Structure formats: C-alpha cells, structure tokens
Amino acid sequence: xxxxxxxxxxxxxxxxxxxxxxxxxxxxxxxxxxxxxxxxxxxxxxxxxxxxxxxxxxxxxxxxxxxxxxxxxxxxxxxxxxxxxxxxxxxxxxxxxxxxxxxxxxxxxxxxxxxxxxxxxxxxxxxxxxxxxxxxxxxxxxxxxxxxxxxxxxxxxxxxxxxxxxxxxxxxxxxxxxxxxxxxxxxxxxxxxxxxxxxxxxxxxxxxxxxxxxxxxxxxxxxxxxxxxxxxxxxxxxxxxxxxxxxxxxxxxxxxxxxxxxxxxxxxxxxxxxxxxxxxxxxxxxxxxxxxxxxxxxxxxxxxxxxxxxxxxxxxxxxxxxxxxxxxxxxxxxxxxxxxxxxxxxxxxxxxxxxxxxxxxxxxx
Amino acid sequence: xxxxxxxxxxxxxxxxxxxxxxxxxxxxxxxxxxxxxxxxxxxxxxxxxxxxxxxxxxxxxxxxxxxxxxxxxxxxxxxxxxxxxxxxxxxxxxxxxxxxxxxxxxxxxxxxxxxxxxxxxxxxxxxxxxxxxxxxxxxxxxxxxxxxxxxxxxxxxxxxxxxxxxxxxxxxxxxxxxxxxxxxxxxxxxxxxxxxxxxxxxxxxxxxxxxxxxxxxxxxxxxxxxxxxxxxxxxxxxxxxxxxxxxxxxxxxxxxxxxxxxxxxxxxxxxxxxxxxxxxxxxxxxxxxxxxxxxxxxxxxxxxxxxxxxxxxxxxxxxxxxxxxxxxxxxxxxxxxxxxxxxxxxxxxxxxxxxxxxxxxxxxxxxxxxxxxxxx
Numbered sequence: 001x002x003x004x005x006x007x008x009x010x011x012x013x014x015x016x017x018x019x020x021x022x023x024x025x026x027x028x029x030x031x032x033x034x035x036x037x038x039x040x041x042x043x044x045x046x047x048x049x050x051x052x053x054x055x056x057x058x059x060x061x062x063x064x065x066x067x068x069x070x071x072x073x074x075x076x077x078x079x080x081x082x083x084x085x086x087x088x089x090x091x092x093x094x095x096x097x098x099x100x101x102x103x104x105x106x107x108x109x110x111x112x113x114x115x116x117x118x119x120x121x122x123x124x125x126x127x128x129x130x131x132x133x134x135x136x137x138x139x140x141x142x143x144x145x146x147x148x149x150x151x152x153x154x155x156x157x158x159x160x161x162x163x164x165x166x167x168x169x170x171x172x173x174x175x176x177x178x179x180x181x182x183x184x185x186x187x188x189x190x191x192x193x194x195x196x197x198x199x200x201x202x203x204x205x206x207x208x209x210x211x212x213x214x215x216x217x218x219x220x221x222x223x224x225x226x227x228x229x230x231x232x233x234x235x236x237x238x239x240x241x242x243x244x245x246x247x248x249x250x251x252x253x254x255x256x257x258x259x260x261x262x263x264x265x266x267x268x269x270x271x272x273x274x275x276x277x278x279x280x281x282x283x284x285x286x287x288x289x290x291x292x293x294x295x296x297x298x299x300x301x302x303x304x305x306x307x308x309x310x311x312x313x314x315x316x317x318x319x320x321x322x323x324x325x326x327x328x329x330x331x332x333x334x335x336x337x338x339x340x341x342x343x344x345x346x347x348x349x350x351x352x353x354x355x356x357x358x359x360x361x362x363x364x365x
Numbered sequence: 366x367x368x369x370x371x372x373x374x375x376x377x378x379x380x381x382x383x384x385x386x387x388x389x390x391x392x393x394x395x396x397x398x399x400x401x402x403x404x405x406x407x408x409x410x411x412x413x414x415x416x417x418x419x420x421x422x423x424x425x426x427x428x429x430x431x432x433x434x435x436x437x438x439x440x441x442x443x444x445x446x447x448x449x450x451x452x453x454x455x456x457x458x459x460x461x462x463x464x465x466x467x468x469x470x471x472x473x474x475x476x477x478x479x480x481x482x483x484x485x486x487x488x489x490x491x492x493x494x495x496x497x498x499x500x501x502x503x504x505x506x507x508x509x510x511x512x513x514x515x516x517x518x519x520x521x522x523x524x525x526x527x528x529x530x531x532x533x534x535x536x537x538x539x540x541x542x543x544x545x546x547x548x549x550x551x552x553x554x555x556x557x558x559x560x561x562x563x564x565x566x567x568x569x570x571x572x573x574x575x576x577x578x579x580x581x582x583x584x585x586x587x588x589x590x591x592x593x594x595x596x597x598x599x600x601x602x603x604x605x606x607x608x609x610x611x612x613x614x615x616x617x618x619x620x621x622x623x624x625x626x627x628x629x630x631x632x633x634x635x636x637x638x639x640x641x642x643x644x645x646x647x648x649x650x651x652x653x654x655x656x657x658x659x660x661x662x663x664x665x666x667x668x669x670x671x672x673x674x675x676x677x678x679x680x681x682x683x684x685x686x687x688x689x690x691x692x693x694x695x696x697x698x699x700x701x702x703x704x705x706x707x708x709x710x711x712x713x714x715x716x717x718x719x720x721x722x723x724x725x726x727x728x729x730x731x732x733x734x735x736x737x738x739x740x741x
Contacts, residue, residue, distance in 0.1 A: 059640055080643045080652075092641035096659045105655070106645035157646065 008032035008068070009193055010056065010161065015065035017051055017217075025051050027217040029065070033195065038187050040196040040204040043214030044240070049197045052214075053163050056195065058082050070160065085154035085162040089169060091146050093138040099125070099149050100134040106157040124156040127186065144175045151183065155192070164196045168203065180206050201241050205229070213237050230289075234276050235361045238287040245293070245331050247286040248363065251277060259360050261286060267326035271302055271355040276362045283363035290332040292357035295321070295341075295349055304352040307331065309345050325351065368719070375712035378489040384426040385414050389485040395478075403478055408461035415445050416452050432491060432707070433501070434480035440471050479503040492713035497521070517697070517714075524694040525721075527611060527683075528676035534616045535623040535672045536665060542620075543627035543664070548636070561624050569618065573685045576614040580605035580686070606688025614686045619675055623668035630664030666733050673725065678718060694718065 010033040017026040026048040033039045041049035054060040056067060058079030066073045074082060094102055100121055107117040125131050128148035138146055147167060154162050164183075168176045184207045187194050198204055204211045205225040212222040213236070221228060221237045232238035239246070249261040252269065259274045261284055270286060277284045298304050307325035318334045319341055325331040333351065335341050343349055382389060387410040395403040415423065423445065430437035447468045451458070458464035465472040482505055483491055494500060494507055498515040502508045509515065542561065546554050564572060579585045582601045590596040604610055634657065642652035680695030687693070698714050701707045 057640075057644060078643075079640070080646050080648055083646075084644065086641070086644045088637045088641055090635060090637060092635060092637040094638060094642075094656050094660075096662075105642070105647070109646040109651065153645070 007034050009035040009037075009070060010195070011068040012052070012056075013066050013068065015052070015055065015067065016063045017048070017055060017060065018063045024063075025217050026055075026062075029217075029219060031212060031219060031222065033193060035193055036191045038184070038194045038196065038207060038209045040198060040208040040211045041214055042198060042201060042204040042211050042240075044199060047214040048217040049199075049212075049214045050165060053165055053195060053197050056161075057084055057086050057163055083157075083160050085157065085159035087147075087150045087154045087162070087164040087167040089165045089167070091138075091150040091167075093146055093149055093153070095138055098135050098137055099130065099141070102138070102149060103134075103153050103156050106153065110157060120156055124152040127155070128152045128182075143171050144179065147171060147179060148182075151186070155186075155190070159192075161193045161195065164194065166198055167196075168198075168200075176203070177206075183207060205241070213240060215240070231275075232287065232359065232361070235285045235287065235364050238359065238361060243290055243332060244287045245290060245328070246364075247326060247328060249284060249286060251280050251282055251284055251360070253280060258355055259284075261360060263326050265327045268305060270358060272358040272360040273356055275359045277360045284360045285363050286358050286360055288353055288358040290320075290334040293333045293351055293353045295333060295335060295343075295351050297350065298352060300354075302352065302355055303358070304350065307349055307351055309343050309347045309349055312343075312345060323349070323351070371712045371715050374708060375492055375716045376488045376490065377709065378429070378484060378491075379487045380422075381426040381429050381484050382487050384418055384422050385411065385484075388414055389481075392478075392481060392485060397479075401475055402462070402473065405460065405462050408465050408472075412448060412458070412461045412465065415441070416448050428706070429709075430480075430484065432495070432709075433483045434477060436471065437477065437480075440469055440477065444468050444472070476503045479505070492709040493717070495710055496713040496717055517694075520692065520694050520697060521717075523608070523690075523692075524677055527608065527615070527693060528673050530612055531615045531619060531676045532623075532669050532673045534612070535620050536669060538616065539620055539623035539627055539668065540661075540665075543624045543631055546624070546628045547631035547634075561621055564618065564621060569681060570685075572618060573614055573682045576610070576617070576686055577605055580610055580613065605686050606691065608687070608691045610686040610688070611683045611691035611693070614682050615676055615679060618682060619672045619679075622671045622675060626667035626671065627661060627664040630661055630667075634660050662733065666729065670726075670729060674722060677722065 010031075012029045012031040015026055015029040016024055018024045025046075029048075029052060031052075041052060043049045051060060055062050058074070058077065061075060066075055068074065069082070069084075094105070097105065103121040103124055104117050107120060112120070121134070122131065125134055128151055130145060130148055130152070133141065133145065133149075138149065141149065147170075150167065154164075167183075168179050171179060180203055183194075187207075196204075196207065205228075208225060210222060210224055211228055213220045213228065215236050221233045223231075228237060229242050232241065232244075235246075238244050247263055247270070249263040249270065252260045252262050254260075254274060254277075257274055258271055259277060261270045261272055262268075263270060272286050305325055307323035309321060310324050310329055311322040313320040313322075316337065318336050321333045321335055321343075322329070323331045323333060388407060391406045391410050392403060395407060423441070427438045427441055430441070444465065451464075462472075471477055480501070480503070483489060483501055491501070495510075496517055498510045498518045499507050500510050542557070546557055546561070548554075549557065577584070581587070582603065582605075584605070586604065587596065587601045591598055591601065596602065604613070638656050638660070639649070639652050642656040643649060647655065677693075678695050679693060680699050683691050683693040684696045684699070687696070694714060698711050698718075701711045701714070
C-alpha cells in the first residue's frame with residue numbers, strides 16, 4: 001500500500017446526491033479519510049451527513065461522483081460485498097437470535113469454521129465486556145449493552161472500515177458519555193478506521209481525530225476538534241460548535257491580518273482577525289468565544305467596551321455573566337471562579353478582548 | 366355455556382327415558398341367553414306406556430329410536446294406533462306379548478328388541494359413532510355403516526384437506542401482499558389496504574355468488590381462456606361446484622385474515638434489519654431467509670391459525686360453490702340442524718370439530734409456542 005492510499009483510505013470525489021432529481025442533499029462532496037482515522041460527520045438534521053454515510057455503506061448510490069475505498073471505486077459493489085461494518089441508529093440487532101448468534105451471523109455468512117466462529121465471537125464479546133451475555137436475547141439487555149453488542153457485531157468480521165450512524169442517540173446522558181470513551185478506547189486499541197455520524201457537537205469533539213461539519217449538503221469545515229473550536233472558518237461552524245458571541249458590522253479598513261469593523265447601531269469599532277471576509281464596505285459577522293473576554297480591565301487598550309450586567313449564573317467552576325454590550329444583550333462571558341468576582345446585576349463593567357480572539361467571518365443574511 | 370350445552374346434547378338420551386321409563390326397567394331384567402324374546406312384563410309396560418303417553422313426546426322418542434334401527438318409527442306408530450283403538454273399546458289383552466305380535470309381527474323380531482339396549486341409558490355414544498360412520502350391530506358391537514351411508518369420515522378428511530390447502534394458499538398469496546402493505550410508501554399502501562379490506566364491506570353471499578359467475582363453465586374465466594384460444598370451446602374447465610371451486614372461493618374470502626396479522630407483524634420489523642444483514646455480508650435472499658422471515662413467524666402462525674379455524678368450520682361458501690363433492694363438515698352440521706333435526710348428531714359433529722381444533726392448537730403450541738402468536 002502506498003502512502004497515497006494510506007492518506008486517503010476513503011475518498012469521496014465530487015459526490016452529488018439527489019433523491020428526487022431536483023434538490024441536492026449532498027453537493028460536490030470531497031473528503032479524504034486516512035487509514036486508522038476517526039472522522040466524525042457533524043451537522044444538524046437534514047444536512048446530508050447520514051446520506052453520505054449510507055452512500056459509503058452502499059444503501060444509497062451517488063448521483064454524481066465516485067467513492068473510493070482503498071483506491072478502488074466502490075459504487076458498483078453491493079453492500080454485502082463491501083466489507084464495511086456498521087452500527088445502526090437503533091442497533092438493528094436481530095431479535096430472534098441470541099447475542100452469540102447475532103455476532104456469529106457475519107461469520108457464518110462468510111463460511112468460517114464453527115471453532116473459529118466461536119472463538120471470534122467470544123473475543124468480540126470480551127472486547128465489549130459482555131463475555132457472559134452470549135446466550136441472552138437482545139430484548140433481555142439494557143440499552144447500553146445492546147449498543148455494545150451492535151458494536152461488537154460490526155467489528156467481529158474484521159471489516160476494513162466501521163460506520164456509526166448516531167449510535168448513542170438512544171442512550172441517556174451518563175451512559176452516552178461513558179460509551180463515547182469506550183468507543184474511543186476500542187478505536188485506539190484496534191486502530192480501525194471509523195466514520196461516525198452525529199449531531200451532538202460535544203460527542204464529536206470528544207471522540208474524533210477530525211470532524212467534518214456538514215450544513216445544507218456541504219462540508220463547511222473539515223479539521224481537528226481544537227482548530228474547529230478555536231479557528232472556525234465561517235459563521236456556521238462558529239455558531240454550531242461551542243458557544244460564541246456574535247456581532248454584525250461593516251468593514252471599515254483592513255491591514256495585514258486584521259480588519260476594523262464598525263458595529264451596527266453605531267456601537268463602536270472593533271479590531272478583529274480577518275478570516276472570511278470580502279472587501280472594505282462589506283458586511284461581516286464577528287465571533288468571540290465567551291471565555292476569551294476579560295472583565296474589569298483595559299487590557300492593552302484595544303477593543304475596550306463598557307457593558308451592563310444583565311444576569312449572573314453561578315455554575316460552580318465558573319460564573320456565566322450575561323451582559324448588554326454594544327446593543328447586544330445576549331453577550332455571554334465566562335469568568336473562572338477564582339473568588340474575586342464581585343459585581344452585581346445592573347452594574348456597569350469594563351470589558352475587552354484581544355483582536356486575535358475575535359474573528360471576522362462571513363455575514364449571516 | 367353454549368359449548369357445554371352442545372357437549373351435553375351430543376351424548377344426551379334422557380328424553381326417551383322419560384317416555385318409556387318402566388319398559389326400560391323391565392327390559393333390563395331380560396336375560397337374552399334364556400329367552401329369545403323379552404318377558405311378558407316388558408310387553409305389558411310398553412303397551413301401557415304407549416297407551417298413556419303424550420303423543421308429542423312419543424313422536425320425539427320415535428325419531429331417536431329410528432337412529433338406532435330404522436323401522437322403529439312405523440312399527441310404533443302402527444302399534445300405537447291399534448292400542449288407542451283397544452283402550453277406547455276397553456279391551457284389556459290377556460297376553461300383551463301375543464297381542465302386540467298379532468298387531469305387528471315385528472314385535473316378534475328380536476333385532477328390534479336388541480337395538481333397544483342402546484336407549485336404556487341416559488347417555489349414549491351413538492351420535493359420536495354415527496359422526497364417524499359407525500353404528501351398532503344386533504349384538505351391540507360397533508361396526509361400520511353400510512357402504513352407501515358412509516359419508517362423514519370422508520367428509521372429515523376432505524374438510525381437513527381443504528382447510529390445510531386454504532391456509533397454505535392464503536399464506537403463499539398473503540405474504541407478498543402483507544409485505545407490500547408494510548413497505549410501500551404510505552399513499553400506495555393505504556390504497557392497497559383498501560383493496561384488502563374491500564371484501565369485508567361486501568356481503569359474504571355476494572362474494573360467493575360472484576365466484577360462481579367467475580368460475581362457472583360459461584363464466585368469465587372460462588370465457589377469457591376460450592377467447593384467448595388457450596381452451597377449446599368444449600374443453601371448458603369445471604371450476605365450480607366441486608372442490609376446486611371451494612378452494613378458490615374460500616382462499617379469496619379468508620385471505621384478509623392472513624394478510625392482516627402478517628401485516629401488523631411486518632409493520633414493526635425495522636427496515637434497518639435487512640440493511641444490517643446485508644451490511645454484515647448476507648446477500649438479499651439470505652438476509653430475507655435468515656433475518657426477515659423468522660421475524661414474521663408470529664404473524665404467519667396467527668394468520669395461519671385464524672384461517673385454519675375459520676376454514677374448518679366454514680359452510681356457506683362450500684355449500685354454494687362446492688356442489689356435491691365440495692361439501693365440508695359444516696354443511697352437514699347445518700343440514701342436520703335444519704333439515705333432519707338430528708341435533709344429537711349435530712352436537713356430536715360439533716364436539717368432534719372442537720376436539721380437532723384443540724388437538725391442532727396443542728400441536729401448534731408444542732411446535733411453535735403459543736406465546737409466539739401475535740395479532741397486532
């Protein structure tokens with residue numbers, strides 16, 4: 001295997017998909033996934049992420065373009081010959097078979113010997129810590145256990161690639177978090193390539209090597225979790241991943257990597273990092289993370305504003321302050337609880353942020 | 366309650382015992398090895414009970430007596446008339462035995478007297494024996510009926526055969542329809558559902574008659590086949606008034622009872638199961654066989670049991686389209702209920718039907734497990 005196919009083990013090339021011949025649910029998708037990578041497709045419902053996954057699994061065919069797996073085009077290969085494991089949204093465990101039979105199913109289809117099948121089933125069950133549950137039926141297991149069986153079944157026949165379609169959607173919050181780590185650990189241990197679909201951004205941030213943020217059938221940004229969070233390239237990503245404070249304005253001037261933006265309603269001028277903007281005089285949306293705003297000081301004298309404290313929410317490790325700043329009364333600041341915060345609701349307060357922390361992005365409408 | 370009543374009636378023989386209580390009492394004292402004919406006392410009590418008995422009660426008893434041996438009815442009727450004349454005139458016979466034999470020489474025929482043994486108990490299994498073409502000989506041994514009168518055993522087997530076939534055909538035809546119903550997009554499946562339910566809105570008689578129109582020799586199907594040149598004009602198929610007609614019509618009429626339980630089960634099988642099976646490496650046919658089909662067993666068994674139960678007791682359709690050899694046991698029950706008024710035999714046939722059903726139910730429970738049934 002050469003380094004080229006190592007880098008793009010799975011390759012989506014100019015994929016379009018339309019169900020009705022009119023509306024494209026996936027538009028010109030280009031995506032490379034390296035071997036052993038954990039890639040998450042993240043996006044709101046209807047953004048085309050599940051459709052993309054189904055095309056990879058072979059249950060949908062691309063309208064245009066081609067998908068390559070390990071350098072081979074796979075559009076013509078039926079799903080049962082693709083050797084791709086999949087964990088379905090509601091697990092799709094076969095209710096009339098025991099856990100063991102469920103796991104043995106893909107092996108029996110491949111005509112493995114009885115002994116080998118048994119050994120592999122037991123190994124897979126041990127991997128998900130359900131070694132003693134082999135003789136139960138799926139209905140006799142809890143949701144989390146069913147989830148693990150589904151995972152074991154998708155892995156037991158050693159597929160080239162595993163797909164997961166919102167596999168944790170049906171679990172409660174605690175279990176979901178626990179399973180996130182568990183799936184991540186299994187991935188680290190066996191080094192299989194995983195393509196994961198979710199609409200839950202914290203799940204995506206926890207588990208993935210890289211995240212593809214989908215919206216409206218288009219990948220908005222494909223990057224590692226930290227870059228997605230800290231350096232969103234457009235307003236949708238900034239908005240969808242984590243919390244941010246938004247302000248709209250018009251670009252007055254640009255110099256080097258920065259631009260100066262005059263806020264709407266004449267609320268002042270902000271110096272911001274130039275990321276995704278047009279020319280001078282065009283609209284832009286500014287985005288700054290709540291934890292990157294400091295309160296009560298002038299900083300280095302740039303981007304200093306005065307706000308009014310509207311609401312204080314005590315959250316233990318930090319205090320969440322809602323302010324009215326520059327005519328935006330939804331401005332959130334997170335203050336670490338260091339015991340020195342002594343403002344009350346209604347107080348006026350000085351705040352500032354570094355021009356590197358506020359990003360000028362594409363305008364929203 | 367009605368079932369209990371039916372079971373009691375199928376063995377009940379008490380009516381005749383209220384008409385001839387003393388005769389039977391004396392009759393039981395008769396030792397057949399010693400005397401060829403019953404003793405004088407039997408003749409006397411019979412004479413008196415005929416003389417004093419209510420005419421309607423005697424009439425009903427006669428019908429019963431005729432089931433045991435034909436000839437009883439006319440014998441007693443004639444005798445009764447004579448006895449009434451004698452009592453009117455005030456004649457008291459010296460020897461009842463000789464007088465009765467004088468009235469009708471059949472009173473000297475021991476076979477009549479032998480058959481009376483079947484009536485002296487308040488319970489009798491005779492209806493059950495009749496229901497399977499058995500009767501008693503003069504020594505009270507159970508023997509086969511005359512060959513001409515054997516109808517029930519053959520009908521029983523035919524009923525079973527037709528029910529099994531109908532169930533089978535309903536399954537074969539109903540499965541794909543139910544599958545379509547459960548998997549088509551809503552607007553198509555709704556339309557299809559209406560087609561499935563449409564027959565329910567039409568009278569059973571109308572549907573059955575419609576089949577006669579379709580199937581008869583000058584009917585629609587034969588007409589089309591002749592027109593297409595598949596059949597010659599004198600080679601028209603006989604498809605109605607025989608077993609074929611019964612099978613076709615019953616299958617059509619009972620089909621919804623198979624489709625609906627199947628549909629309700631198929632509806633809840635997630636589509637992702639077939640996908641998962643294929644994803645795991647099974648070709649669509651294997652995925653269907655290993656994953657989909659086993660999950661429809663509860664629907665198949667519910668539908669199968671439902672259709673079978675309905676088919677085994679069906680009588681209107683076989684009666685109308687079955688002709689002579691398409692008649693099922695239900696038709697005979699109806700016949701005896703309405704025409705011959707032999708309710709004991711009806712009850713016995715019904716009880717056997719019930720027993721057969723219970724046996725099938727038990728078998729089914731053994732093989733499939735009754736917990737596996739699912740109607741919706």
